[in-house]
Amino acid sequence: MKKLPIGLQTLEDLRKRNGIYVDKTEHIYKMVTEAGKFFFLSRPRRFGKSLLISTFKELFKGSKQLFEGLYIYMTNGSGLKNIPLFI
Numbered sequence: 001m002k003k004l005p006i007g008l009q010t011l012e013d014l015r016k017r018n019g020i021y022v023d024k025t026e027h028i029y030k031m032v033t034e035a036g037k038f039f040f041l042s043r044p045r046r047f048g049k050s051l052l053i054s055t056f057k058e059l060f061k062g063s064k065q066l067f068e069g070l071y072i073y074m075t076n077g078s079g080l081k082n083i084p085l086f087i
Helices: 011-016 025-033 049-061 071-079
Strands: none
Touching: 011 049, 025 049, 025 071
């Protein structure tokens, strides 16, 4: 049984500890491939900002194993590669 991700703020921890993860990688894929230059991501407290940034980090690092079974892996799994990212 999957666990609630209480206190987990990184995608790596969440996926390795078998926590519940709602797949939002379709939206992330669209942001990376289709959208504009700048984004303002306004979200309330405790609403997943750290997890979102961690997801971008792992995506641009090319951490394929963390995305297995998710939309972005099924859409572009072979294309996941290391891209420089400054956080």
